[in-house]
Amino acid sequence: MNRQQRRANGIKGNVRTYTLTDVQIKEIKASAAKEAIEVSVKAMLGLPLIVLRDDFGFGKQRLERFEDRLIQQFRCFDEGYIDLETLKKVIEQETGAEVL
Numbered sequence: 547m548n549r550q551q552r553r554a555n556g557i558k559g560n561v562r563t564y565t566l567t568d569v570q571i572k573e574i575k576a577s578a579a580k581e582a583i584e585v586s587v588k589a590m591l592g593l594p595l596i597v598l599r600d601d602f603g604f605g606k607q608r609l610e611r612f613e614d615r616l617i618q619q620f621r622c623f624d625e626g627y628i629d630l631e632t633l634k635k636v637i638e639q640e641t642g643a644e645v646l
Contacts, residue, residue, distance in 0.1 A: 591616060 547561065566574075591613060598604040598612060622628050634646040 587620070 547555075547557075552558075552561070594616070595604075595609050595613065598609060604612065619628075623630075623633075630646060637643060637645050
């Protein structure tokens with residue numbers, strides 16, 4: 547892009563160009579994926595805690611106990627001990643509630 551085009555587009559100064567290796571690109575992607583997962587997990591943990599507090603009157607002890615059990619279940623899922631289909635079947639068979 548020449549100087550006239552940069553001025554027309556409102557770009558001030560030089561546009562920096564970076565050269566990255568395949569390894570660096572993979573690291574950037576992995577870091578972004580990890581960050582997205584962390585944010586998602588925090589949201590999926592925080593939202594039920596708010597509902598349990600607001601709608602069901604859970605206090606500190608019950609919320610902490612719920613959080614601990616939820617994290618334990620998440621680790622079981624993450625390590626491949628359980629899958630979403632199994633969770634769905636168990637909940638439906640034991641409670642009759644259709645979820646997931």
